[in-house]
Amino acid sequence: MRTPLAADAAPAPCLEGTDLVLGYAKRTVVHGASLHLEAGRVTALIGPNGSGKSTLLRSLARLHRPTSGGVSLTGEPDALALHAKDFARRVTLLSQTRPTPTGVTVRDVVGYGRHPHQGRFRKGDPDGARAVAHAMDVTGVEHMADRGVDELSGGELQRVWLATCLAQDTGVLLLDEPTTYLDLRYQVEILDLVRDLADDHQVAVGVVLHDLNQAAAVADHVVLLRDGVVQASGTPVDVLRADLLSETYGLRIDVAVDPLTGLVRTEPIGRHTVRSAVPV
Numbered sequence: 001m002r003t004p005l006a007a008d009a010a011p012a013p014c015l016e017g018t019d020l021v022l023g024y025a026k027r028t029v030v031h032g033a034s035l036h037l038e039a040g041r042v043t044a045l046i047g048p049n050g051s052g053k054s055t056l057l058r059s060l061a062r063l064h065r066p067t068s069g070g071v072s073l074t075g076e077p078d079a080l081a082l083h084a085k086d087f088a089r090r091v092t093l094l095s096q097t098r099p100t101p102t103g104v105t106v107r108d109v110v111g112y113g114r115h116p117h118q119g120r121f122r123k124g125d126p127d128g129a130r131a132v133a134h135a136m137d138v139t140g141v142e143h144m145a146d147r148g149v150d151e152l153s154g155g156e157l158q159r160v161w162l163a164t165c166l167a168q169d170t171g172v173l174l175l176d177e178p179t180t181y182l183d184l185r186y187q188v189e190i191l192d193l194v195r196d197l198a199d200d201h202q203v204a205v206g207v208v209l210h211d212l213n214q215a216a217a218v219a220d221h222v223v224l225l226r227d228g229v230v231q232a233s234g235t236p237v238d239v240l241r242a243d244l245l246s247e248t249y250g251l252r253i254d255v256a257v258d259p260l261t262g263l264v265r266t267e268p269i270g271r272h273t274v275r276s277a278v279p280v
């Protein structure tokens, strides 16, 4: 959303991870990856299960401490040293899983997004009510504002968490599989919203996606991970190549450029796939 509140006078947001080595206990799962998220640009992270996408995104959100390497934010060479509240005013993450709180309403949960902007006793946030209302509006959760979050479906809950991130009104938005659980309409709407945030409000977006066609449709820049190593990084046309994708996923994946939209279309070929007529 970037409800154009106070931040428009601020320098363009940019979040950068450099040479990140990330692991769990003694096992390294990301081996020196670098990622640059820029204002007004959508960067999609793609790759097979377990390739390190979520770990990389979480490290940019400071939820996973790197073994080595650094994270910088516009004007802050060491984003890991920033005060938590200052960081949360500038960067938010929609993570893959979150515990569902009990006994709180949708409106309450979306309001959590305003915490970094509030002083003691939730005071000092004149834009809060407007930001919460706008976030609920664009994610289509307004009509369930007074319902308990513990009684929502997976897709409804996903939209509520997204609304919470949007209410936070940060210049950097990190999304880990935001279209999971969503029906087709909301998948399309969320991706449209992501594009609007980048185009109209100069938000820097980093998004993990499994659907390669969604990545091609929404992203300016694609980063392909395999076994914790960046295999390729560039425009969708540069990265979504049949040879590269087929090798990385261990499956034949055909690629074509849609003659109408100019978008890259990918098609995984299974044993029972009926081949499309689109020339490859």
Ligand SMILES: Nc1ncnc2c1ncn2[C@@H]1O[C@H](COP(=O)(O)OP(=O)(O)OP(=O)(O)O)[C@@H](O)[C@H]1O
Pocket: 024, 029, 047, 048, 049, 050, 051, 052, 053, 054, 055, 056
């Ligand atoms: N909490 C954890 N403890 C130990 N190992 C973990 C933990 N979380 C992830 N891993 C391991 O780290 C590696 C990278 O996982 P990660 O979740 O970052 O991959 P991913 O590309 O996001 O996968 P997916 O597409 O399945 O969500 C995997 O081998 C995974 O098993």
